[in-house]
Amino acid sequence: MSRYISISIVFGLLLITSCKEKKTEPLPEQPKETTTPEPPKKVLSPHTSTMTMIGDAHIHIDYSSPGVRDRIIFGGLLAYDQVWQAGAHMATWIETNKDLVINNKILPAGKYGFFTIPSKEEWTIVFNSNWNQHGKDEYDEKEDVVRFKVRPVISDEVTEHLEYQINKVNEKEGTISLSWEKVSIKFNFKVNQ
Incomplete structure (x- = not known):
């Protein structure tokens, strides 16, 4: 019987020892991902x-507006006397x-590609029946509906982003x-009445 008591005591001590709180060192703090x-x-x-709106005519121009970004545009980025998708x-x-x-x-009612051919002295303005094209990749002069020339106006002021305006006169x-x-x-x- 004393043998059972001895085993019970040893077993109890082992149990108490294993249940004691273990002190552990905290893990070093991980750097947070920023x-x-x-x-x-x-x-x-x-x-x-x-x-x-001009009277009952609705006129709409749709375009992407590139910036100058310290570049020479006409006669530089855009060569003179070449078709440009404006x-x-x-x-x-x-x-x-x-x-x-x-x-x-x-210019009959409809939707048109708007192209220009810039040069120093005058620009050619083009309304082309193929309005849905990337750049001037598919431009074909045979599809021009209206074509005419205008004189450019040169300013001392820089217009940073390409800008179109439609202004009502009457x-x-x-x-x-x-x-x-x-x-x-x-x-x-x-407006043709």
Whole structure:
């Protein structure tokens, strides 16, 4: 019996010893992962549009607006005497729900690719039936609907981003202008009644 008591005591001591709280050293604090959120990327040629009503004619211009970003644009980035999609990425397009008279020519109601051929002395303005194309990749002069020339105006002020404006002159007439870098062009149109 004393043997059982001795075993019970030994067993009890073992049990008590194993149940004692173990002191452990705290783990070293792990460095927290810090991620700096990246600022949103600035769109270099934001997509934009302008539109207006001249009488009951709705005129809409849709384009991507590239920036100058300290570059020489006309005669530099854009070579003179070459077709330009008059914007960035996809060709700029113009849509009208009424026939327009531009430079004594009828532009029927519809949607058109808007192209220019810049040069130092004069620009060629082009309304092309193929409005849905990347840049000037598919430009074909045979698809031109209206084509005419205008003189550019040179300014001392820089227009950083390409900008189109449609301005109402009266209920039957308006102007369309394009400005970028130090150059602007403008032409008149009439709503064909």
